[in-house]
Amino acid sequence: MIEGINITKRFGDRIVLENVTVRFDKGKTNLIIGQSGMGKTVLLKCLVGLFDFEQGEVFYDNRLFSKMSFTEKKSIRKEIGMLFQGGALFDSMTAEQNVMFPLTMFTTMLPDEKRDRANFCLSRVNLENVNDMLPSELSGGMKKRVAIARAIALNPQYLFCDEPNSGLDPQTANLIDELIKEITLEYDITTVVVTHDMNSVLEIGQKVYFIYKGKLWWEGDRDNILHTVNPELKAFVFNSELTRRLKPV
Amino acid sequence: MKILYHFGRYLNLLLKVFKQPEKRAVYRRQFMIEIDNLGYASAGIVAIISVFMGAVLTIQMAFNIDSPLVPLYTIGFATRQSIVLEFAPTIISLILCGKVGSRIASEIGTMRVTEQIDALEVMGINSASFLILPKIMAAMFVFPFLIMMSMVLGVAGGWFAGTTTGLISSYGYVYGIQSFFHMYDIWYALTKTVVFAFIITSVSAYHGYYTKGGALEVGNASTSGVVYSSIAIIFANLILTQLLLA
Ligand SMILES: Nc1ncnc2c1ncn2[C@@H]1O[C@H](COP(=O)(O)OP(=O)(O)OP(=O)(O)O)[C@@H](O)[C@H]1O
Ligand SMILES: [Mg+2]
DSSP, rough: OOOEEEEEEEOOOOEEEEEEEEEEEEESSSEEEEOTTTSSSHHHHHHTTTTOSSSSEEEEEEGGGGOOOOHHHHHHHHTTTEEEBBBBOOOOOHHHHHHHHHHHHHHHHHHOOOOOOOHHOOOOOOOOOOOTTGGGGGHHHHHHHHHHHHHHHTTTSEEEETTTTTTHHHHHHHHOOOOHHHHHHHHEEEEEEEEEEEEHHHHHSSSSEEEEETTEEEEOOTTTTOOOHHHHHHHHOOHHHHHHHTTTO | OOHHHHHHHHHHHHHHHTOOOHHHHHHHHHHHHHIIIIIIGGGGHHHEEEEEEHHHHHHHHHHOOOOOOOTTTTTHHHHHHHHHIIIIIIIHHHHHHIIHHHHHHHHHHHHHHHTHHHHHHTTTHHHHHHHHHHHHHHHHOOOOOOOOHHHHHHHHHHHHHHHHSSSSSSHHHHHHHTTTOOOHHHHHHHHHHHHHHHHHHHOOOOOOTTTTSSSSHHHHHHHHHHHHHHHHHHHHHHHHHHHHOO
């Protein structure tokens, strides 16, 4: 379980997050949704400790993460897998080396074991024959998938995904959603997914937080999101023909 | 005030760089890669510049020493002294600063703006140490070899220019470069080199590490990396010369 309590984050004198409180349960796929530029990525980065924030606390299974020293944080970070919005693959390494990197740094696995594990993770995101390709030789969606493979390589306890299926075709996007759901259940981990894809919301939104202008505007799940009366959320949810057809009357 | 801010942040980064490197095996491998990237890849340009520098130096010495009271072998002696004391360690370091410094700043800067550094941090890796320490160590190790090569090639270039233009006999030149030789001069030069290597890698890494923004800022970081490490080298040169030779 991950909790962010009363998080307020400023850049200069611009408030990007204001008193946001979120709670992500274990074994569930938790979603953060919202329009572009509303602070979803910033919230994620506050939760994993990449951004310092003015006010608030972050707990990982009741361990007060936000006040820990770098060395203390390290033990928790080894349990975190994170997919960045842009992938953030190491561009001097091949796809396979990227996935093997966390294994090299944090396990005593033999090279063959690491390669097997990397291949297993790559196959889970439906990637084959890309092992020796550099990130610059991969398509946008392939990069994203390699990055997901890297994020799950160490069997994380906490999985953060920033827009895992943006830039993917609907089928592959679905496959990634399925994968995230499977991993979450299979290993009973805490998963947080940032998305603005309504498909994913309905697919894996066991818990949904809607961020609007840096504030927590609504929380619920995939079942009650279609019945919302919140005008901003309604505008977000029913913006396309497809979702308008789902609108309960 | 700005300069104090940067200096403070630079020292802070260095503290982070030298704190607890994680997996030694991984660092060793990075170290070897950096020796290749920073040292081996610079050998060509160092060689070319050294030969021509030595050649020009010898010709200039010959033109400046046209008094019959000064023996001709002084040309060889003076060429050697200039190369060993100043041209090889300082000028070549400035050249390396342009080549290696811009590479380091833009490599690390790109990793910053594409969130690769964040990715390392999230994994619990000390990114500063992981990225910068192998570069500093590799440069401090390999630059002295480049500078020694530069000395040899510079003196050889001088010999070639001096003898082919007929300004000095081969015997005279070789006699000159052997006279009044003090091993201490070499140590002095190599000490400077090691300090410069540290400055180049750490200052340009600093500028890359704190890049904010995108491709444009990476370019700026690369430029400031080179500019500030060059300035730092010039100052360090003055101080070290005062300390070591005076
Ligand atoms: N490093 C930064 N420095 C200054 N402002 C920032 C920084 N990162 C984000 N912001 C600002 O914070 C706000 C929220 O950004 P954030 O990246 O969280 O948006 P987002 O909800 O993830 O959007 P998207 O869906 O487009 O990724 C934006 O207005 C952005 O300008
Ligand atoms: Mg974002």
